[in-house]
Amino acid sequence: MKKKLLIDLDYVICYPGFLTLVNKFLKTNYKEEDFTDYIIDDIIGPQEKKEEFYKFYLKHNGYDDAILMDDVKEVLQKLSEEYDIYICTACVMFGIELRSGKLYMDKFNYLIKEFPFLDPRKFIFTNSKNLFDADVQIDDRIHNLQGNVKLKLLYDAYHNQDVDEDTLNKFNVRRVKGWREIEKILLTNA
Ligand SMILES: [Mg+2]
Structure with missing residues (x-):
């Protein structure tokens, strides 16, 4: 499996x-x-x-103005051959909580356009990301990396620079900077 x-x-x-x-x-x-x-x-x-x-x-x-991270398409394509991929994204947005329905559609349409090799039945739209068991999780917010997951990767971002080594260790999280690094971690000996 x-x-x-x-x-x-x-x-x-x-x-x-x-x-x-x-x-x-x-x-x-x-x-x-x-x-x-x-x-x-x-x-x-x-x-x-x-x-x-x-x-x-x-x-x-x-998402009309969204910019893909470097190498993400190529690495995701490779990962999809070895892993069962679920995209897990929060859609209810701060400030417009009750008007966030449109964001579910914008995100869905963006994902199917940019990543036709991903299974849309495996898109998870929720702000409650810690509900899921998984082998690996990648997220840019430490509070989303608290579930039952074996390997947790914090994607380096402008807003998580203050997450220090102690916090990363406490939650058993590893910081990653870019998709080539993720490729190395997840596809070497995969
Ligand atoms: Mg995020």
Whole structure:
């Protein structure tokens, strides 16, 4: 039986385009590395302005502006031959919790367009990622790496730089920087 591999989408497979839309809305040029927290909505302004942005955001599809991580297509293709792959991505978004339905569709359509070799019946859309048992899990947020998983990989990102060695050890998590490193870990002696 193939080993079960759970993979997050945003900031693991791709940059989701959220910041691009923030920049379009604010006419700014922020970069991911300008931030240390995952949620960056406070730069938009007071609640009223945020609400204006959320409406703008929901009229667009962040995945039209998404940027794939280097080498991800090639490595995922190889991994799909050795592992049973489940994409596990949160869809209910901070600030627009009750209007997040559209994000399920945007994510689904992006995944089937970019990764036709993945089985869409194995896409998991949930914010409760710790429910699942797996052999390997890759995510960019440490709080998503607390389930019953043998090998947990934290994908290096702007907002997880403060996760130190002690925390990684405590949760038995290994930090990875890029898909070539993941390939090496998961496909050497696989
Ligand atoms: Mg993520």
